[in-house]
Amino acid sequence: MSLSLFLRASLVTSQIIPDQPGSGEGPSATPTLTITPTLTITTTPTITPTITVTPTATPSATPTPEPLPPAVIFLPIVFHMYGPLSPPYDMVQFMNGDGILYEVQHSNGSQARHQTQEENPVFFHTKGNEISAEWEELWYTNQFIYRGTDTSPGNGLYYTLRDGGLYGSKWAPRYWRVGDVYERNPTVLFFRKSDCEPVLGGTQRSWLLFEAYHPTYTFTSGLELAHVVQLAWLLTPNGVPEERYYYAVGYGLVGWSSRTHGFSYISEIHAPGQRPDNNREVIPCLDTSLFWADRRFDRPLPYWPGNHRR
Numbered sequence: 001m002s003l004s005l006f007l008r009a010s011l012v013t014s015q016i017i018p019d020q021p022g023s024g025e026g027p028s029a030t031p032t033l034t035i036t037p038t039l040t041i042t043t044t045p046t047i048t049p050t051i052t053v054t055p056t057a058t059p060s061a062t063p064t065p066e067p068l069p070p071a072v073i074f075l076p077i078v079f080h081m082y083g084p085l086s087p088p089y090d091m092v093q094f095m096n097g098d099g100i101l102y103e104v105q106h107s108n109g110s111q112a113r114h115q116t117q118e119e120n121p122v123f124f125h126t127k128g129n130e131i132s133a134e135w136e137e138l139w140y141t142n143q144f145i146y147r148g149t150d151t152s153p154g155n156g157l158y159y160t161l162r163d164g165g166l167y168g169s170k171w172a173p174r175y176w177r178v179g180d181v182y183e184r185n186p187t188v189l190f191f192r193k194s195d196c197e198p199v200l201g202g203t204q205r206s207w208l209l210f211e212a213y214h215p216t217y218t219f220t221s222g223l224e225l226a227h228v229v230q231l232a233w234l235l236t237p238n239g240v241p242e243e244r245y246y247y248a249v250g251y252g253l254v255g256w257s258s259r260t261h262g263f264s265y266i267s268e269i270h271a272p273g274q275r276p277d278n279n280r281e282v283i284p285c286l287d288t289s290l291f292w293a294d295r296r297f298d299r300p301l302p303y304w305p306g307n308h309r310r
Contacts, residue, residue, distance in 0.1 A: 085227055085249075088175040089213060092140050094229045096123045097252030101270040101277070104254070105221065107262035114266075115278045116252035125253045127152060130276035136253075144170040149288060151281060156194065160288055162187045167288050172208055172231070181237060182208045196285035207234040209241070217246070219255060221267040228254070 097116030134152035161169035169186035227249035232241035246255030257263035
């Protein structure tokens with residue numbers, strides 16, 4: 001008689017299911033070790049063996065989870081190695097993302113793929129896809145975050161910002177504390193994308209309030225991100241916020257809201273290589289060195305919703 005005993009072990013891992021909105025808990029997986037004894041006995045007809053097999057491990061009682069329905073969307077988990085943050089907060093950490101591609105959903109149903117693209121110290125918040133993406137140009141120094149050109153106000157226009165006739169406008173202090181307010185009064189010039197002719201311009205005095213820092217923040221989509229700052233754009237120092245902006249470490253701009261024109265929020269994160277990089281739109285005639293010192297553009301601009309972040 002020959003006796004062979006094999007222990008077949010298989011590791012069953014439950015599927016990773018994204019957090020449900022407001023759960024406040026990360027995804028989890030329960031590994032289960034299942035050991036199945038397999039006995040092979042070879043005997044001659046004249047011998048009747050009696051074999052008792054005692055397994056060396058007790059199989060787990062954890063049941064295998066049922067398959068998920070097809071409608072479930074799996075969201076990648078992206079880790080960023082940042083320790084605890086403390087004031088004054090460096091706005092570059094929040095506004096200059098790591099190049100991750102993610103979707104941003106608007107409350108009106110539209111959606112755009114966002115990505116921060118860096119050409120140190122300049123970086124661009126892009127919104128669109130690999131064919132064409134509108135963009136906002138920013139850069140930083142040791143003291144300030146600046147804005148230059150924004151191609152996303154709509155209506156076939158783009159605008160540039162200047163302080164004292166020089167290209168670029170201070171948008172916020174680089175190092176900032178919650179509750180602080182920063183006053184701005186840039187010259188804003190709007191141009192047609194088709195021929196770069198100026199159509200509107202003037203100064204726009206406003207205030208930017210550092211409203212909150214969130215160690216974690218859960219968006220309408222149910223996605224929870226770590227280290228999010230919330231800024232508010234005001235037309236008077238103590239006024240009601242006209243717009244709010246949300247920036248997250250590792251991503252950049254991940255949310256926006258208007259007092260009258262809805263809101264947007266990060267809704268999906270793409271794994272590296274899952275989608276092509278955004279391709280910033282090109283406006284052949286765009287020349288940021290030009291400045292129209294025209295009296296028509298010296299008066300204050302009215303505010304209308306949608307032309308945000310100026």
